[in-house]
Amino acid sequence: GQQVMQIPQYQHVQEGEDFTTYCNSSTTLSNIQWYKQRPGGHPVFLIQLVKSGEVKKQKRLTFQFGEAKKNSSLHITATQTTDVGTYFCASRSGTYKYIFGTGTRLKVLA
């Protein structure tokens, strides 16, 4: 079945440093979504990418979808303590089923 791998599993950064998490699949993805889960909370939708090579920005967050639609990245510029949490990518498998990546847990040191 479709699997989506994320790297790294964990990342500790100093506040102000940049952070990137990568999502990789062996098969072509129809779309990619990104979610953020704060500690003790539930995943919250951030963004969806659909087109090959698509790039979207949300303030300090930049999302990219690879040209081959097999990988994606989330980059945070100048991290803040509010960025702490686990970031998941997810992709649709079939009509409605979504498979989530393994997640990257980000810790920001003040």
Place this chain on the structure above:
Amino acid sequence: GAGVSQSPSNKVTEKGKDVELRCDPISGHTALYWYRQSLGQGLEFLIYFQGNSAPDKSGLPSDRFSAERTGGSVSTLTIQRTQQEDSAVYLCASSPGNTIYFGEGSWLTVV
């Protein structure tokens, strides 16, 4: 309600007992999902519903797990003869077709 509602929010049960977890999705959302998340782990897909039918039950870990959805709305996830490895957060989510909206989860502890 405004969001996905789950109950109970916390449940401690003895090994071997049955538990029932309830999910009330966002009104009008046709798709409903159950995921499981063990402490510090990723999201494990369990089952999803489209309306009242469950096209994909492939993620249910064993025959002790079952789920149903009635009236295209409320869903219940039942775990029979609970085991300690069932301890996790059970997250319900609903979707109008694209974006997935998660509930706060039901934290299950089997002792």
